[in-house]
Amino acid sequence: MPAVGEIARALKDARANKGLSQATLGGLVGLPQSHISKIESGAVDLQLSSLIELARVLDLDVRLVPRKALPAVDSVVRTTAPSxxxxxxxxxxxxxxxxxxxxxxxxxxxxxxxxxxxxxxxxxxxxxxxxxxxxxxxxxxxxxxxxxxxxxxxxxxxxxxxxxxxxxxxxxxxxxxxxxxxxxxxxxxxxxxxxxxxxxxxxxxxxxxxxx
Missing domain, CATH: 1.10.8 (Helicase, Ruva Protein; domain 3)
Known part of the structure:
Protein backbone atom coordinates (compact mmCIF):
# COMPACT_ATOMS: atom_id res chain seq x y z
CA MET A 1 0.00 0.00 0.00
CA PRO A 2 1.39 3.45 -0.84
CA ALA A 3 2.74 5.31 2.17
CA VAL A 4 0.76 8.31 3.40
CA GLY A 5 3.54 10.57 2.17
CA GLU A 6 3.30 9.17 -1.37
CA ILE A 7 -0.45 9.73 -1.50
CA ALA A 8 -0.03 13.25 -0.11
CA ARG A 9 2.60 14.07 -2.76
CA ALA A 10 0.42 12.66 -5.54
CA LEU A 11 -2.53 14.80 -4.43
CA LYS A 12 -0.37 17.91 -4.12
CA ASP A 13 1.24 17.39 -7.55
CA ALA A 14 -2.13 16.77 -9.20
CA ARG A 15 -3.57 19.94 -7.64
CA ALA A 16 -0.59 22.02 -8.80
CA ASN A 17 -0.79 20.65 -12.34
CA LYS A 18 -4.47 21.57 -12.55
CA GLY A 19 -3.59 25.10 -11.47
CA LEU A 20 -5.76 24.97 -8.34
CA SER A 21 -4.98 26.67 -5.05
CA GLN A 22 -5.54 24.79 -1.80
CA ALA A 23 -8.50 27.07 -1.07
CA THR A 24 -10.07 26.41 -4.49
CA LEU A 25 -9.62 22.66 -4.17
CA GLY A 26 -11.08 22.79 -0.68
CA GLY A 27 -14.13 24.62 -2.00
CA LEU A 28 -14.66 21.94 -4.65
CA VAL A 29 -14.58 19.07 -2.14
CA GLY A 30 -16.13 20.82 0.85
CA LEU A 31 -13.01 21.03 3.02
CA PRO A 32 -11.30 24.12 4.49
CA GLN A 33 -7.95 25.21 3.04
CA SER A 34 -6.24 24.39 6.34
CA HIS A 35 -7.38 20.76 6.07
CA ILE A 36 -6.15 20.49 2.47
CA SER A 37 -2.78 21.79 3.68
CA LYS A 38 -2.67 19.12 6.41
CA ILE A 39 -3.59 16.40 3.91
CA GLU A 40 -0.79 17.45 1.54
CA SER A 41 1.74 17.52 4.36
CA GLY A 42 0.63 14.12 5.66
CA ALA A 43 -0.32 15.68 9.00
CA VAL A 44 -3.86 14.30 9.10
CA ASP A 45 -5.44 10.85 8.88
CA LEU A 46 -7.10 11.03 5.46
CA GLN A 47 -10.56 9.48 5.40
CA LEU A 48 -11.39 7.20 2.49
CA SER A 49 -14.43 9.31 1.54
CA SER A 50 -12.25 12.43 1.37
CA LEU A 51 -9.60 10.61 -0.67
CA ILE A 52 -12.19 9.43 -3.19
CA GLU A 53 -13.66 12.93 -3.53
CA LEU A 54 -10.23 14.54 -3.92
CA ALA A 55 -9.28 11.95 -6.52
CA ARG A 56 -12.49 12.62 -8.46
CA VAL A 57 -11.89 16.39 -8.59
CA LEU A 58 -8.21 15.95 -9.49
CA ASP A 59 -8.89 13.37 -12.23
CA LEU A 60 -7.17 10.61 -10.29
CA ASP A 61 -8.37 7.06 -9.73
CA VAL A 62 -8.37 5.13 -6.45
CA ARG A 63 -8.35 1.36 -6.87
CA LEU A 64 -7.73 -1.77 -4.82
CA VAL A 65 -5.05 -3.85 -6.52
CA PRO A 66 -4.14 -7.47 -5.64
CA ARG A 67 -0.68 -7.52 -4.08
CA LYS A 68 0.65 -9.97 -6.65
CA ALA A 69 -0.29 -7.53 -9.43
CA LEU A 70 1.49 -4.57 -7.85
CA PRO A 71 4.83 -4.97 -9.70
CA ALA A 72 3.05 -4.76 -13.05
CA VAL A 73 0.87 -1.85 -11.91
CA ASP A 74 3.87 0.04 -10.50
CA SER A 75 5.70 -0.45 -13.78
CA VAL A 76 2.80 1.01 -15.76
CA VAL A 77 2.48 3.95 -13.37
CA ARG A 78 6.19 4.73 -13.67
CA THR A 79 6.09 4.67 -17.46
CA THR A 80 3.01 6.92 -17.61
CA ALA A 81 4.06 9.34 -14.86
CA PRO A 82 4.62 12.84 -16.24
CA SER A 83 8.18 13.97 -16.74
Missing amino acids: AEAEQQARLHNNLRRIAEASGELSRLHLLPDAERLADAANLLQKVTIPREEIARVQKAVEQLKPLQHLPIHTKNYEALARQLQDPGLQSAIRSAAQALRSVRNHIAHSPAAVKPAVRPAYALDEEDDDA
Missing part, protein backbone atom coordinates in the same frame (compact mmCIF):
# COMPACT_ATOMS: atom_id res chain seq x y z
CA ALA A 84 9.42 17.29 -15.41
CA GLU A 85 9.08 18.65 -18.95
CA ALA A 86 5.46 17.48 -19.19
CA GLU A 87 4.66 19.14 -15.87
CA GLN A 88 6.31 22.34 -17.10
CA GLN A 89 4.19 22.23 -20.27
CA ALA A 90 1.05 21.66 -18.18
CA ARG A 91 1.75 24.71 -16.02
CA LEU A 92 2.34 26.85 -19.09
CA HIS A 93 -0.86 25.59 -20.70
CA ASN A 94 -2.88 26.43 -17.57
CA ASN A 95 -1.52 29.98 -17.58
CA LEU A 96 -2.03 30.37 -21.33
CA ARG A 97 -5.63 29.21 -20.98
CA ARG A 98 -6.26 31.94 -18.38
CA ILE A 99 -4.54 34.51 -20.60
CA ALA A 100 -6.71 33.46 -23.55
CA GLU A 101 -9.87 33.76 -21.47
CA ALA A 102 -8.93 37.18 -20.08
CA SER A 103 -7.80 38.66 -23.39
CA GLY A 104 -10.83 37.20 -25.15
CA GLU A 105 -13.15 38.95 -22.71
CA LEU A 106 -11.20 42.21 -23.00
CA SER A 107 -11.47 41.95 -26.78
CA ARG A 108 -15.24 41.54 -26.49
CA LEU A 109 -15.36 44.67 -24.32
CA HIS A 110 -12.98 46.58 -26.65
CA LEU A 111 -10.80 47.50 -23.67
CA LEU A 112 -7.41 46.22 -24.84
CA PRO A 113 -5.74 46.93 -28.20
CA ASP A 114 -4.71 43.73 -29.99
CA ALA A 115 -6.58 41.65 -27.39
CA GLU A 116 -8.07 39.47 -30.12
CA ARG A 117 -4.65 38.60 -31.55
CA LEU A 118 -3.29 37.92 -28.06
CA ALA A 119 -6.22 35.59 -27.36
CA ASP A 120 -5.61 33.82 -30.67
CA ALA A 121 -1.93 33.27 -29.86
CA ALA A 122 -2.60 32.04 -26.31
CA ASN A 123 -5.38 29.76 -27.55
CA LEU A 124 -3.12 28.02 -30.04
CA LEU A 125 -0.16 27.74 -27.67
CA GLN A 126 -2.22 26.16 -24.89
CA LYS A 127 -3.27 23.38 -27.28
CA VAL A 128 0.14 22.34 -28.59
CA THR A 129 3.45 21.20 -27.18
CA ILE A 130 5.63 24.29 -26.97
CA PRO A 131 9.04 23.67 -28.61
CA ARG A 132 11.89 23.44 -26.12
CA GLU A 133 13.72 26.35 -27.69
CA GLU A 134 10.66 28.57 -27.11
CA ILE A 135 9.80 27.56 -23.54
CA ALA A 136 11.91 30.26 -21.84
CA ARG A 137 10.40 32.90 -24.11
CA VAL A 138 6.85 31.78 -23.36
CA GLN A 139 7.58 31.57 -19.62
CA LYS A 140 8.81 35.16 -19.62
CA ALA A 141 5.71 36.32 -21.51
CA VAL A 142 3.41 34.45 -19.13
CA GLU A 143 5.16 36.09 -16.17
CA GLN A 144 4.70 39.53 -17.76
CA LEU A 145 1.01 38.80 -18.31
CA LYS A 146 0.30 37.78 -14.70
CA PRO A 147 -1.46 41.11 -14.00
CA LEU A 148 -3.74 40.42 -16.96
CA GLN A 149 -4.70 37.01 -15.55
CA HIS A 150 -5.78 38.60 -12.27
CA LEU A 151 -7.79 41.52 -13.65
CA PRO A 152 -11.47 41.50 -12.58
CA ILE A 153 -12.59 41.00 -16.18
CA HIS A 154 -16.10 39.88 -15.22
CA THR A 155 -16.85 43.05 -13.27
CA LYS A 156 -19.69 45.30 -14.35
CA ASN A 157 -17.61 48.36 -13.45
CA TYR A 158 -16.04 48.70 -16.88
CA GLU A 159 -14.76 52.20 -16.18
CA ALA A 160 -12.65 50.98 -13.25
CA LEU A 161 -11.33 48.09 -15.35
CA ALA A 162 -10.47 50.48 -18.18
CA ARG A 163 -8.56 52.71 -15.74
CA GLN A 164 -6.51 49.73 -14.57
CA LEU A 165 -5.62 48.94 -18.16
CA GLN A 166 -4.38 52.50 -18.68
CA ASP A 167 -1.42 51.92 -16.35
CA PRO A 168 1.70 52.59 -18.52
CA GLY A 169 3.71 49.81 -16.89
CA LEU A 170 0.94 47.27 -17.44
CA GLN A 171 0.44 48.39 -21.03
CA SER A 172 4.16 48.05 -21.75
CA ALA A 173 4.33 44.57 -20.19
CA ILE A 174 1.25 43.42 -22.09
CA ARG A 175 2.58 44.74 -25.41
CA SER A 176 5.95 43.06 -24.95
CA ALA A 177 4.48 39.73 -23.83
CA ALA A 178 1.78 39.75 -26.51
CA GLN A 179 4.38 40.35 -29.20
CA ALA A 180 6.47 37.43 -27.92
CA LEU A 181 3.50 35.03 -27.80
CA ARG A 182 2.36 36.04 -31.28
CA SER A 183 5.89 35.48 -32.58
CA VAL A 184 6.02 31.98 -31.07
CA ARG A 185 2.51 31.28 -32.33
CA ASN A 186 3.47 32.32 -35.88
CA HIS A 187 6.64 30.21 -35.74
CA ILE A 188 4.62 27.13 -34.77
CA ALA A 189 1.79 27.85 -37.21
CA HIS A 190 4.26 28.07 -40.10
CA SER A 191 6.15 24.94 -39.05
CA PRO A 192 3.55 22.14 -39.31
CA ALA A 193 6.14 19.51 -38.44
CA ALA A 194 6.66 21.19 -35.08
CA VAL A 195 2.97 21.19 -34.17
CA LYS A 196 2.18 18.45 -31.66
CA PRO A 197 -1.01 18.19 -29.60
CA ALA A 198 -0.40 19.07 -25.97
CA VAL A 199 0.13 16.02 -23.78
CA ARG A 200 -1.80 16.31 -20.54
CA PRO A 201 -0.17 14.67 -17.49
CA ALA A 202 -1.88 11.47 -16.40
CA TYR A 203 -1.72 10.29 -12.81
CA ALA A 204 -2.76 7.03 -11.20
CA LEU A 205 -3.22 6.46 -7.50
CA ASP A 206 -3.44 2.77 -6.65
CA GLU A 207 -4.09 1.08 -3.35
CA GLU A 208 -3.62 -2.61 -2.61
CA ASP A 209 -5.93 -4.94 -0.71
CA ASP A 210 -4.23 -6.19 2.46
CA ASP A 211 -6.36 -9.33 2.32
CA ALA A 212 -5.14 -10.33 -1.13
Whole structure:
Protein backbone atom coordinates (compact mmCIF):
# COMPACT_ATOMS: atom_id res chain seq x y z
CA MET A 1 0.00 0.00 0.00
CA PRO A 2 1.39 3.45 -0.84
CA ALA A 3 2.74 5.31 2.17
CA VAL A 4 0.76 8.31 3.40
CA GLY A 5 3.54 10.57 2.17
CA GLU A 6 3.30 9.17 -1.37
CA ILE A 7 -0.45 9.73 -1.50
CA ALA A 8 -0.03 13.25 -0.11
CA ARG A 9 2.60 14.07 -2.76
CA ALA A 10 0.42 12.66 -5.54
CA LEU A 11 -2.53 14.80 -4.43
CA LYS A 12 -0.37 17.91 -4.12
CA ASP A 13 1.24 17.39 -7.55
CA ALA A 14 -2.13 16.77 -9.20
CA ARG A 15 -3.57 19.94 -7.64
CA ALA A 16 -0.59 22.02 -8.80
CA ASN A 17 -0.79 20.65 -12.34
CA LYS A 18 -4.47 21.57 -12.55
CA GLY A 19 -3.59 25.10 -11.47
CA LEU A 20 -5.76 24.97 -8.34
CA SER A 21 -4.98 26.67 -5.05
CA GLN A 22 -5.54 24.79 -1.80
CA ALA A 23 -8.50 27.07 -1.07
CA THR A 24 -10.07 26.41 -4.49
CA LEU A 25 -9.62 22.66 -4.17
CA GLY A 26 -11.08 22.79 -0.68
CA GLY A 27 -14.13 24.62 -2.00
CA LEU A 28 -14.66 21.94 -4.65
CA VAL A 29 -14.58 19.07 -2.14
CA GLY A 30 -16.13 20.82 0.85
CA LEU A 31 -13.01 21.03 3.02
CA PRO A 32 -11.30 24.12 4.49
CA GLN A 33 -7.95 25.21 3.04
CA SER A 34 -6.24 24.39 6.34
CA HIS A 35 -7.38 20.76 6.07
CA ILE A 36 -6.15 20.49 2.47
CA SER A 37 -2.78 21.79 3.68
CA LYS A 38 -2.67 19.12 6.41
CA ILE A 39 -3.59 16.40 3.91
CA GLU A 40 -0.79 17.45 1.54
CA SER A 41 1.74 17.52 4.36
CA GLY A 42 0.63 14.12 5.66
CA ALA A 43 -0.32 15.68 9.00
CA VAL A 44 -3.86 14.30 9.10
CA ASP A 45 -5.44 10.85 8.88
CA LEU A 46 -7.10 11.03 5.46
CA GLN A 47 -10.56 9.48 5.40
CA LEU A 48 -11.39 7.20 2.49
CA SER A 49 -14.43 9.31 1.54
CA SER A 50 -12.25 12.43 1.37
CA LEU A 51 -9.60 10.61 -0.67
CA ILE A 52 -12.19 9.43 -3.19
CA GLU A 53 -13.66 12.93 -3.53
CA LEU A 54 -10.23 14.54 -3.92
CA ALA A 55 -9.28 11.95 -6.52
CA ARG A 56 -12.49 12.62 -8.46
CA VAL A 57 -11.89 16.39 -8.59
CA LEU A 58 -8.21 15.95 -9.49
CA ASP A 59 -8.89 13.37 -12.23
CA LEU A 60 -7.17 10.61 -10.29
CA ASP A 61 -8.37 7.06 -9.73
CA VAL A 62 -8.37 5.13 -6.45
CA ARG A 63 -8.35 1.36 -6.87
CA LEU A 64 -7.73 -1.77 -4.82
CA VAL A 65 -5.05 -3.85 -6.52
CA PRO A 66 -4.14 -7.47 -5.64
CA ARG A 67 -0.68 -7.52 -4.08
CA LYS A 68 0.65 -9.97 -6.65
CA ALA A 69 -0.29 -7.53 -9.43
CA LEU A 70 1.49 -4.57 -7.85
CA PRO A 71 4.83 -4.97 -9.70
CA ALA A 72 3.05 -4.76 -13.05
CA VAL A 73 0.87 -1.85 -11.91
CA ASP A 74 3.87 0.04 -10.50
CA SER A 75 5.70 -0.45 -13.78
CA VAL A 76 2.80 1.01 -15.76
CA VAL A 77 2.48 3.95 -13.37
CA ARG A 78 6.19 4.73 -13.67
CA THR A 79 6.09 4.67 -17.46
CA THR A 80 3.01 6.92 -17.61
CA ALA A 81 4.06 9.34 -14.86
CA PRO A 82 4.62 12.84 -16.24
CA SER A 83 8.18 13.97 -16.74
CA ALA A 84 9.42 17.29 -15.41
CA GLU A 85 9.08 18.65 -18.95
CA ALA A 86 5.46 17.48 -19.19
CA GLU A 87 4.66 19.14 -15.87
CA GLN A 88 6.31 22.34 -17.10
CA GLN A 89 4.19 22.23 -20.27
CA ALA A 90 1.05 21.66 -18.18
CA ARG A 91 1.75 24.71 -16.02
CA LEU A 92 2.34 26.85 -19.09
CA HIS A 93 -0.86 25.59 -20.70
CA ASN A 94 -2.88 26.43 -17.57
CA ASN A 95 -1.52 29.98 -17.58
CA LEU A 96 -2.03 30.37 -21.33
CA ARG A 97 -5.63 29.21 -20.98
CA ARG A 98 -6.26 31.94 -18.38
CA ILE A 99 -4.54 34.51 -20.60
CA ALA A 100 -6.71 33.46 -23.55
CA GLU A 101 -9.87 33.76 -21.47
CA ALA A 102 -8.93 37.18 -20.08
CA SER A 103 -7.80 38.66 -23.39
CA GLY A 104 -10.83 37.20 -25.15
CA GLU A 105 -13.15 38.95 -22.71
CA LEU A 106 -11.20 42.21 -23.00
CA SER A 107 -11.47 41.95 -26.78
CA ARG A 108 -15.24 41.54 -26.49
CA LEU A 109 -15.36 44.67 -24.32
CA HIS A 110 -12.98 46.58 -26.65
CA LEU A 111 -10.80 47.50 -23.67
CA LEU A 112 -7.41 46.22 -24.84
CA PRO A 113 -5.74 46.93 -28.20
CA ASP A 114 -4.71 43.73 -29.99
CA ALA A 115 -6.58 41.65 -27.39
CA GLU A 116 -8.07 39.47 -30.12
CA ARG A 117 -4.65 38.60 -31.55
CA LEU A 118 -3.29 37.92 -28.06
CA ALA A 119 -6.22 35.59 -27.36
CA ASP A 120 -5.61 33.82 -30.67
CA ALA A 121 -1.93 33.27 -29.86
CA ALA A 122 -2.60 32.04 -26.31
CA ASN A 123 -5.38 29.76 -27.55
CA LEU A 124 -3.12 28.02 -30.04
CA LEU A 125 -0.16 27.74 -27.67
CA GLN A 126 -2.22 26.16 -24.89
CA LYS A 127 -3.27 23.38 -27.28
CA VAL A 128 0.14 22.34 -28.59
CA THR A 129 3.45 21.20 -27.18
CA ILE A 130 5.63 24.29 -26.97
CA PRO A 131 9.04 23.67 -28.61
CA ARG A 132 11.89 23.44 -26.12
CA GLU A 133 13.72 26.35 -27.69
CA GLU A 134 10.66 28.57 -27.11
CA ILE A 135 9.80 27.56 -23.54
CA ALA A 136 11.91 30.26 -21.84
CA ARG A 137 10.40 32.90 -24.11
CA VAL A 138 6.85 31.78 -23.36
CA GLN A 139 7.58 31.57 -19.62
CA LYS A 140 8.81 35.16 -19.62
CA ALA A 141 5.71 36.32 -21.51
CA VAL A 142 3.41 34.45 -19.13
CA GLU A 143 5.16 36.09 -16.17
CA GLN A 144 4.70 39.53 -17.76
CA LEU A 145 1.01 38.80 -18.31
CA LYS A 146 0.30 37.78 -14.70
CA PRO A 147 -1.46 41.11 -14.00
CA LEU A 148 -3.74 40.42 -16.96
CA GLN A 149 -4.70 37.01 -15.55
CA HIS A 150 -5.78 38.60 -12.27
CA LEU A 151 -7.79 41.52 -13.65
CA PRO A 152 -11.47 41.50 -12.58
CA ILE A 153 -12.59 41.00 -16.18
CA HIS A 154 -16.10 39.88 -15.22
CA THR A 155 -16.85 43.05 -13.27
CA LYS A 156 -19.69 45.30 -14.35
CA ASN A 157 -17.61 48.36 -13.45
CA TYR A 158 -16.04 48.70 -16.88
CA GLU A 159 -14.76 52.20 -16.18
CA ALA A 160 -12.65 50.98 -13.25
CA LEU A 161 -11.33 48.09 -15.35
CA ALA A 162 -10.47 50.48 -18.18
CA ARG A 163 -8.56 52.71 -15.74
CA GLN A 164 -6.51 49.73 -14.57
CA LEU A 165 -5.62 48.94 -18.16
CA GLN A 166 -4.38 52.50 -18.68
CA ASP A 167 -1.42 51.92 -16.35
CA PRO A 168 1.70 52.59 -18.52
CA GLY A 169 3.71 49.81 -16.89
CA LEU A 170 0.94 47.27 -17.44
CA GLN A 171 0.44 48.39 -21.03
CA SER A 172 4.16 48.05 -21.75
CA ALA A 173 4.33 44.57 -20.19
CA ILE A 174 1.25 43.42 -22.09
CA ARG A 175 2.58 44.74 -25.41
CA SER A 176 5.95 43.06 -24.95
CA ALA A 177 4.48 39.73 -23.83
CA ALA A 178 1.78 39.75 -26.51
CA GLN A 179 4.38 40.35 -29.20
CA ALA A 180 6.47 37.43 -27.92
CA LEU A 181 3.50 35.03 -27.80
CA ARG A 182 2.36 36.04 -31.28
CA SER A 183 5.89 35.48 -32.58
CA VAL A 184 6.02 31.98 -31.07
CA ARG A 185 2.51 31.28 -32.33
CA ASN A 186 3.47 32.32 -35.88
CA HIS A 187 6.64 30.21 -35.74
CA ILE A 188 4.62 27.13 -34.77
CA ALA A 189 1.79 27.85 -37.21
CA HIS A 190 4.26 28.07 -40.10
CA SER A 191 6.15 24.94 -39.05
CA PRO A 192 3.55 22.14 -39.31
CA ALA A 193 6.14 19.51 -38.44
CA ALA A 194 6.66 21.19 -35.08
CA VAL A 195 2.97 21.19 -34.17
CA LYS A 196 2.18 18.45 -31.66
CA PRO A 197 -1.01 18.19 -29.60
CA ALA A 198 -0.40 19.07 -25.97
CA VAL A 199 0.13 16.02 -23.78
CA ARG A 200 -1.80 16.31 -20.54
CA PRO A 201 -0.17 14.67 -17.49
CA ALA A 202 -1.88 11.47 -16.40
CA TYR A 203 -1.72 10.29 -12.81
CA ALA A 204 -2.76 7.03 -11.20
CA LEU A 205 -3.22 6.46 -7.50
CA ASP A 206 -3.44 2.77 -6.65
CA GLU A 207 -4.09 1.08 -3.35
CA GLU A 208 -3.62 -2.61 -2.61
CA ASP A 209 -5.93 -4.94 -0.71
CA ASP A 210 -4.23 -6.19 2.46
CA ASP A 211 -6.36 -9.33 2.32
CA ALA A 212 -5.14 -10.33 -1.13
